[in-house]
Amino acid sequence: MEPPDFEAMNFTVDPGPPGYPLCEGWKEGAEGAVFHLSNILLFLGFMGGSGFYGVLYLFSLLTVGFFCSTLWAWSDSCTTDSFLWTFALFGACLGQLLHVSYRLRSVSFEKDFQELYACVFKKLGVSLTHFGKIVACCDAEVQSLEKDHCFAVEGKTAIDKLSVLLSGRISVTVNGEFLHYIYPFQFLDSPEWDSLRPSEEGIFQVTLRADNPCRYVSWRRKKLYLLFAKHRYIAKIFALVVRNDIAEKLFSLNDKAFDSSGHRYDLRLPSFCHMATTDLEKTDVFLQVPTQGERTA
Template sequence: ASCYSPVASTYPICGEWRDSLESSVFHLANIFLFLGFMGGSGIYGLLYLFTFLTLGFFCCTLWAWSEPCTTDSLLWSFALFSVCLGQVLHVAYRLRSVSFEKDFQELYHCLFQKLGVSLTHFGKIVTCCDGEIHTIEQNHCLAIEGKTAIDKLTVLLSGRVSVTVNGEFLHYIYPFQFLDSPEWDSLRPSEEGVFQVTLRADNPCRYVAWRRKKLYLLFAKHRYIAKIFALVVRNDIAEKLYSLNDKALNGSGHRYDLRLPSYCHIPGTELEKANVLLQVPSSSLTMYTFIVDTYCDCLLLGMSHCCGFTQQRSQIFQSVSSSQVHIDKVIF
């Protein structure tokens, strides 16, 4: 006989389809697997994925145990169940280990969670500042104009800070706002500078600060974190600039709309009668408004350095004060 002669198959041949369905455990296993593979990204997505895969392969193990002649299916299902269970425990441990103090949790919810920053990335941000919360007493200065170096980025956690330049009040800084976002954005990584404003605590304050050099090292390792900080810092600056529209008042308490410099909230005849306003060229305020609006647009597009509009808040204030427009008080 030839060695290539066909060998009779030892496996039973399926003559017809089974009339009965598989057990409910088999169908439940496939449902769990289907739901598991719909999991998303991130640490919570991993927890969702491996939880349902664990349940699915556990049901597969039960089904294989109850069926005869399914040793291979039983072993594979049990092995996959064990691997997925181990992943669930690992992800749960990672999730539990990423925990922060109350102040950092509030900072995460107010600034970073709405941008989709994961707890893992936020943990790297907290580690960069060594997890330290700084405090300062009332009437103490966080920065003095012309003296304090710009060597960190700071976010206020509680209290209120007033900003002044040459003794003139500019604006307040409230919790979860940056104390030095204009100064930070005005310098490139290789440049150095000093504050042009004074930051004074109106009451006991608590804040978190990242050292400039250490933060740039973090940006070099994680470009995603660098983009997040660029977004939140420039958004903070844009909000300060746009608030000019609500804080530009004349002596009578009328509000000027800086976005529409040709229109004021007082009758035109009164403008013509005011001698001091006869000297006002509308192009001065128009140009300033154009700079502010263009700068805010560039901030939102992430192009502040490219457009050359990186000015510190004291320079912006002085631009308004030195203009020929009669505005008695400008606060932003």
């Protein structure tokens, strides 16, 4: 009896060619230009800063970078996983880009408020979102003042708001004597604002008159204090800018306080700041320094 032919009885089926090519080893050449472009864009994108414009820059470059990576992965049949991941990341970045663009458009401002933000609030790191709340508190309204018209009259006008000059020039006088000028992006009534508590009332001790056509923005005291109660950060920002404005006005007065012999008084010295009214009158100060109860800035 002959032994069985095991080779003939082998029922192993030779598998056919696979449905997809096998990746066997490294490629001889470098990847294409699209691959390198995508990584350059991703590198630049992650260098974006903070804030609305920084986030807009970041997601713009990330969106284009992941789109290029998706094109590169699609062109290579051996990178199915890479294609799916890069396509998903492209979609996520595109969604974030559209969201940030919508938010940026929703907090855009008119030219006057853009200049106010750039000159006063931006250098303090105030975001556009917080500045939008500040603008909403004054109803985004810009008011005008004709030449020789008074913003406030000493002894008559009530202190019920806080205002910033946007254009023009305001002269400040007391008893007919000139004190100083107020220029654009300076507060019109910062000393009066800082001198009163929220529950107190008062009247101006100086006259503010427009030297030329002026434009300004005002916040009502009650509305502004309600905003401070909701957002402590905004309250701290206003306290900083108001007191800095008062300090600048004090230094401008300090350069103008001279006695009859030509010696300049330093308003920062306690001996001068706390002099009685009768002593001030005896000094014969040139370009009068206000007495007690009057505005000192």
